Amino acid sequence: MNLTYLRSFYITVKCNSISKAAKQLHLTQPGLSMQLQSLENDIGENLLNRSNKGVALTEEGKVVFEYAESMLSLQDNLERNLKNLRNKKSKLFISSCKSIGEHILPCSIYTFKEIHFNIDISMEIDNSYNVIKNLTNHATNIAIIQDMDVPDNVSTTPIMPDKLILVGGRNITKSSISIKELTELPLVLREEGSGILALLEKALQNKLISLDNLNILISLNSLESIKSSVASGRGYSFLPESVVTHELRTGALRQITIEGLEIPYNYYIAFRKNYNFTDHEEKFVQFLTSNKRCFCY
Numbered sequence: 001m002n003l004t005y006l007r008s009f010y011i012t013v014k015c016n017s018i019s020k021a022a023k024q025l026h027l028t029q030p031g032l033s034m035q036l037q038s039l040e041n042d043i044g045e046n047l048l049n050r051s052n053k054g055v056a057l058t059e060e061g062k063v064v065f066e067y068a069e070s071m072l073s074l075q076d077n078l079e080r081n082l083k084n085l086r087n088k089k090s091k092l093f094i095s096s097c098k099s100i101g102e103h104i105l106p107c108s109i110y111t112f113k114e115i116h117f118n119i120d121i122s123m124e125i126d127n128s129y130n131v132i133k134n135l136t137n138h139a140t141n142i143a144i145i146q147d148m149d150v151p152d153n154v155s156t157t158p159i160m161p162d163k164l165i166l167v168g169g170r171n172i173t174k175s176s177i178s179i180k181e182l183t184e185l186p187l188v189l190r191e192e193g194s195g196i197l198a199l200l201e202k203a204l205q206n207k208l209i210s211l212d213n214l215n216i217l218i219s220l221n222s223l224e225s226i227k228s229s230v231a232s233g234r235g236y237s238f239l240p241e242s243v244v245t246h247e248l249r250t251g252a253l254r255q256i257t258i259e260g261l262e263i264p265y266n267y268y269i270a271f272r273k274n275y276n277f278t279d280h281e282e283k284f285v286q287f288l289t290s291n292k293r294c295f296c297y
Contacts, residue, residue: 005039016054090280096144101125128195146195147265156268164263169233188235
């Protein structure tokens with residue numbers, strides 16, 4: 001049985017008119033009549049009595065009409081579910097450290113979405129320690145981190161260079177200080193587990209200075225809170241240059257160079273060594289390591 005012809009029969013009965021049904025089905029009246037005749041030939045029964053007043057179901061037609069509603073409903077449901085399955089969006093979950101996740105990655109994600117609109121992306125932002133923990137615990141398959149020690153079962157691919165710089169408010173009087181002067185500054189730093197704090201600690205160790213030697217006023221887990229505190233003159237902080245580009249440009253923050261101390265580093269995509277990316281994960285990784293990406297500065 002041809003379901004297209006069955007639908008034409010069903011619509012004709014509902015409209016009680018071949019001309020009205022033909023208009024609704026975008027068919028000519030002769031074309032619709034041919035379909036109805038073909039359906040009747042397939043079934044081997046006369047289904048409709050035609051007259052100037054419209055159409056009327058025969059006894060056989062009443063039986064076919066009763067089943068037609070269920071059959072066509074099943075067809076509609078089947079086609080709808082198959083379409084939904086074809087159009088089902090892939091889910092991509094990313095875990096990122098705060099500096100790149102809050103300030104740099106969003107533009108890349110929007111650009112990626114414009115190319116791959118059928119991939120839904122969720123990004124969780126945390127400090128680097130927890131990001132790696134999520135990766136090794138299989139809570140995420142793609143992590144974005146700063147330079148840091150990673151477990152043996154994790155591989156990394158560099159995506160962007162950056163550097164940690166010392167910044168103060170707009171009213172600072174010095175643009176350059178010594179290591180000794182650094183230990184006297186009131187500092188607002190990131191919390192334990194932060195990649196930024198780990199980078200700073202490692203760089204200072206190379207100068208035989210520990211975090212205990214610093215004058216740390218407070219530790220905060222929010223880059224925006226740190227920037228706000230420093231901009232209002234409540235201390236100094238080490239922040240990624242990419243994170244404070246706007247504030248340096250407007251003068252809300254000012255950079256202070258430290259004699260003999262530079263802290264360059266990279267951002268990386270991190271992933272478990274034995275993990276095979278899904279198709280949409282592979283697309284995102286390739287995008288982020290290509291020149292198509294668009295980082296916010």
